[in-house]
Structures are given as structure tokens and as C-alpha cells.
Amino acid sequence: RVLSGMLPELDPQAQQQVLGLICDRGDLSSVQPVLGMLNTDSEPVRLMAIKALTTLGSDRSATALFPVAVAGEGNCKKAAQQGLARMIGAGVEEVIQAKAASGDTQMRVVAIGLLGERHTAGAFASLLAYAGENTEAISVAAFKALAEVAEAGDIAAVAELLARTKGKQARKSAVAALKAAVSRAADRDGAAQLVIDQMARSDRDAQLSMLTVLNAQGGKTALRAVNQACASTDKAEQDAGVRTLSNWPDYEAVASLLEISTNADRSVTHSVLALRGALRLIKTSDAAPMDDRIIQALYALDRARRADDKKLAVAALGSLPDVRVAERLLELAQGGDLRVEAGLAAVECAGNMLSTDRQAAQDLARKIKALDISDQINRRADNVVRGRRR
Numbered sequence: 001r002v003l004s005g006m007l008p009e010l011d012p013q014a015q016q017q018v019l020g021l022i023c024d025r026g027d028l029s030s031v032q033p034v035l036g037m038l039n040t041d042s043e044p045v046r047l048m049a050i051k052a053l054t055t056l057g058s059d060r061s062a063t064a065l066f067p068v069a070v071a072g073e074g075n076c077k078k079a080a081q082q083g084l085a086r087m088i089g090a091g092v093e094e095v096i097q098a099k100a101a102s103g104d105t106q107m108r109v110v111a112i113g114l115l116g117e118r119h120t121a122g123a124f125a126s127l128l129a130y131a132g133e134n135t136e137a138i139s140v141a142a143f144k145a146l147a148e149v150a151e152a153g154d155i156a157a158v159a160e161l162l163a164r165t166k167g168k169q170a171r172k173s174a175v176a177a178l179k180a181a182v183s184r185a186a187d188r189d190g191a192a193q194l195v196i197d198q199m200a201r202s203d204r205d206a207q208l209s210m211l212t213v214l215n216a217q218g219g220k221t222a223l224r225a226v227n228q229a230c231a232s233t234d235k236a237e238q239d240a241g242v243r244t245l246s247n248w249p250d251y252e253a254v255a256s257l258l259e260i261s262t263n264a265d266r267s268v269t270h271s272v273l274a275l276r277g278a279l280r281l282i283k284t285s286d287a288a289p290m291d292d293r294i295i296q297a298l299y300a301l302d303r304a305r306r307a308d309d310k311k312l313a314v315a316a317l318g319s320l321p322d323v324r325v326a327e328r329l330l331e332l333a334q335g336g337d338l339r340v341e342a343g344l345a346a347v348e349c350a351g352n353m354l355s356t357d358r359q360a361a362q363d364l365a366r367k368i369k370a371l372d373i374s375d376q377i378n379r380r381a382d383n384v385v386r387g388r389r390r
Contacts, residue, residue, distance in 0.1 A: 004033035012042040019048040023055045031060050038064060043075065050079045057089020066099060070106050081110065085117040093120060100126065109141040116145025124149055128157060131174070136167040143173035150177055152185035159198040163206040175209050182216040192222035199225075208240045218250035227256050242270045246277035251285035254278045254296050262303040275300060275309055279316040294320055298328065311341045318345030321352035326364045333371055343373035347380045354387065362387075 003018045010018065015037065022030045034056070037049035050068065053061040065087075068080035084096070096118070100111035112130055115123040127149065130142035143165075150158055158181055162174040178195070185191035192214055199207045211229055214222035226248075229241025242260060245253055257278035261271045278300060282293050297320060301313035314332065317325050326349050332342035346368050353361035365384035368377060 001029065004030045007033050008036060012040075012045050015040070015042070015045045016048045019045070019052045022052045023048075026055055028056055028058055031056055031058060035060075035064050038068060046076050047079055050076060050083050054083030054087050057087050057092055059089075059091025059095045061089065062087060062092045062095040066095075066107065066110070070110050081114075084110075084114055093118075096120070097126070100130070105135060105137055109137055112138065112141040112145050116148035119149055124154060128161060131170075131177075132161055132164070136170050139165065139167060139170040140173045143170060143177045146177040147173075147180040150181035150184075152181060152187075152191060155181045155185065155191055155194045156198070159195055159210060162209060163198060163202040165206075171206075171209055175213060178210070179213045179216040182213055185217065188217035188219040189221040191217065192219055192225070196221070196225050204236075208236060211237070211240050212244050215244050215247050215249060218248055218253070220252070223248070223250070223253060223256070230256065230260060239270070242273055246273040248277060248281070251281050251288040254281050254285075257281070258296060258300055258303075261300070261309070262305065264305065268306075271305055272309070275304070275312060279312055283316050283319040290320065290322060294322055294325055297325075307337060310338060314338055314341045314345050318348035319352065321349060321356055321361075323353075323357070323360055325349055326353070326360070330364065330367055333368065333373060340373060340377075343368055343371065343377045344380075347377055347384060350381070350384045351388075354384065358387070 003021065007015055007018055019034065019037065022034060031053070034049050034052045037045055037052075040046055040049075050065065053065055062084060065080045065084050068076055069084055071077075072080055096111050096114050097120070099107050100115055102108070103111075108130075112127065114120075115127060124146070127142045127146050131139050131146060133139055133142075146154075146158060155178065158174070158178045162171065162178055165171045165174045182188075182191045182195065195210050195213055199210045202210065211226065214226050226241050226245050229237050230245055232238045232241065245257060245260075248257070257274040260266055261275035261278060263271070266274075278296070281288075282297050282300075285293065297313060297317050301310060301317065304310040304313055314329070317329055326346060329342045329346035329349060332338045333346055347365060350361045350364040350368065353364070362385050365381040369381035369385075372378065
């Protein structure tokens with residue numbers, strides 16, 4: 001108490017020391033002296049005061065930090081927001097909920113965001129109501145908070161509200177909230193069906209927005225709906241479908257993506273998006289059968305529409321540690337427009353093969369080095385010969 005009373009008279013360094021002691025003791029009787037330190041000219045002291053109030057907690061501390069979190073500057077504003085997000089103590093939740101419900105827009109936006117960050121119990125109903133308000137800033141903040149707290153059981157409610165949301169930024173945030181809820185569902189086909197059912201009851205713009213949610217978890221139900229969109233004669237629906245499919249999480253989408261990427265009737269944009277999506281899945285889907293991944297990668301290479309597309313396919317082949325891939329890459333590295341790309345992919349393939357077939361990997365590396373494509377490729381080939389993957 002004596003040290004707290006001396007705070008206004010001390011130099012900044014001593015003030016920080018005393019504020020540190022207050023943090024250590026956690027005595028609520030120190031709240032009032034700390035409040036005065038929020039207006040000092042020294043930023044380090046203000047930051048330490050914010051830390052002290054965060055540690056002390058209580059409704060008084062929360063009330064004092066709100067103006068800093070809303071209208072403060074730089075490090076202090078950030079520290080106040082972070083402090084309110086983790087502060088505990090009597091009355092803290094009540095202060096945040098009260099400020100979320102009424103007051104100026106900026107104050108409400110901060111408070112609504114805190115309801116999501118703090119995962120406040122029972123906040124979903126309030127956030128859903130705030131998300132439906134006409135003030136877009138409030139709606140956006142509420143949807144962002146909903147993305148933190150919405151669960152699988154909330155999918156239908158969030159989807160229905162998304163369908164009624166008109167503001168551009170608010171709808172974008174609503175999509176993110178719905179995608180977050182879908183991603184938390186144990187039954188991904190059931191979750192996708194809830195979104196599809198709401199799409200059937202919504203206007204066209206809302207349908208297109210909800211379509212993009214279906215790649216949150218993938219699954220057969222969602223894939224079927226997105227494939228239908230990709231085949232639509234409606235350009236906007238087709239575009240939304242292709243872009244959604246290109247970010248698909250499941251290997252099962254590879255065949256559909258390659259069909260789009262190799263179709264001469266598709267736009268170059270859609271072709272490139274689909275090819276990149278397919279090659280990403282081929283490279284990263286370790287649980288998928290290696291034989292099928294190789295077949296699909298070679299198909300992408302052989303049917304690629306542009307030279308740049310062939311380069312992407314060659315690079316993807318390098319991630320597949322298999323003798324058949326190695327032979328094809330070595331063939332391409334002999335000469336032609338893809339010589340450098342094939343050499344790089346071949347040496348990557350050799351490095352990946354070290355753990356499965358060391359002798360074959362080293363033989364491949366020697367053959368690549370013998371081609372003398374570039375110093376970089378030669379160095380990497382030497383590393384594989386020495387048994388180093390990189």
C-alpha cells in the first residue's frame with residue numbers, strides 16, 4: 001500500500017518496479033493507484049500498468065482498459081486488447097458483455113471480438129443476434145467472433161443468417177464463420193448436407209457464397225455438389241465451383257480437377273487453378289495409393305495444355321519416390337524444353353528415394369550428375385550420392 005501510494009512521485013524506472021511488485025502480489029486494493037499510471041507519458045510504464053491491471057483482473061480493471069483497447073495507440077492498444085482477452089476476475093465477463101450490447105460502434109466491435117477470443121460461455125446466441133444487425137461493422141465483428149465459437153450444432157443457424165446477410169464484408173465474414181463451424185463437424189457429409197439444404201432455400205448470391213464453404217472438410221456429399229457447380233452453364237456458378245474445388249482437402253477431387261485442367265473448352269484461368277489443385281493433392285496425399293498418384297501425375301504431364309503447366313507437373317513428379325517416375329524424369333532431362341525442370345525434379349525424386357531404395361536413389365543421382373545440367377543440380381546429386389536427402 002505504501003509503495004502504491006508513492007507511484008505518482010517515482011521516476012519511470014521505479015514506477016515499473018513497483019508495478020511489477022503489484023503484478024506479483026495480485027492485491028485488488030492496488031487497482032486504483034495503477035489506474036493513474038495509464039495516463040503517464042512513459043510508454044514502458046503504461047505497458048506495465050496494463051500488465052498489472054490484466055493480472056489483478058476485476059470489473060474496474062476491465063472498465064479501465066477498454067478505452068485504451070479502443071482508442072489507444074500502438075503497443076498499448078495491442079496490450080490492452082490482449083489483456084482483456086485473457087483477464088479473469090469478478091465482473092470481467094459482465095463488463096465485456098455489457099459493452100458488446102450497447103455503446104458506440106468502436107467499443108462494441110472490440111467487446112464483440114473479445115466474446116469470441118475468450119470463448120465466453122453462452123455467447124453464441126448473443127453473437128448471432130449481433131451478426132444480424134444492420135450496422136456492418138458490428139455484423140462483421142460478430143461473424144468473426146462466431147468463427148471462434150460456432151460448433152457443428154450451429155451450422156444450420158449460421159447458414160440461415162448468412163443467407164440473409166447483404167453487406168459484402170459481412171457476408172465474407174459469415175462465410176468464414178460457417179466454414180469454421182463445418183470444419184468442426186465429426187460428420188462431414190451431414191455438415192455438408194446442412195449447407196446444401198440452406199443453399200436450396202437461398203437466393204443466387206447466397207448460394208454462391210455457401211458453395212465456397214463446402215471445401216472446409218470435403219467428403220462425397222460436398223464433392224458431388226461442387227462438381228455439379230463446375231459443370232454448370234452459369235458462368236458465376238461454374239467459377240465458384242472451380243475455385244472451391246481447386247482448394248479441396250481430399251485426394252478424391254484429383255480426377256475432377258484433372259478433367260477440368262485438360263479440357264480445351266475450359267478457360268485458361270480455370271485450367272491453371274484446377275491443375276495446381278490436383279498437383280497439390282498428388283504431392284501431399286501420402287495416404288493415397290502411390291500407383292494412382294503416379295498415374296495421375298503422368299496424365300497431368302502428358303495432357304497439359306501449356307508449357308508452364310508441364311513444368312508444374314514435372315515438379316510434382318519429383319515428390320513421388322518411385323523408379324517409374326525416376327525413369328520418366330531422367331528421359332526428360334536428356335534434352336528439350338523441360339531439361340532443367342526435369343533435372344531438378346529427378347534429383348528431388350532421388351533424395352526422396354533414399355529412405356526406400358538407397359541404391360536406386362544413388363544410381364539415379366549419378367546419372368543426373370552425368371548429364372551436367374547445372375552446378376546446382378550437380379551439387380544436389382552429389383549430396384544424394386553421399387546419402388544426404390538435402
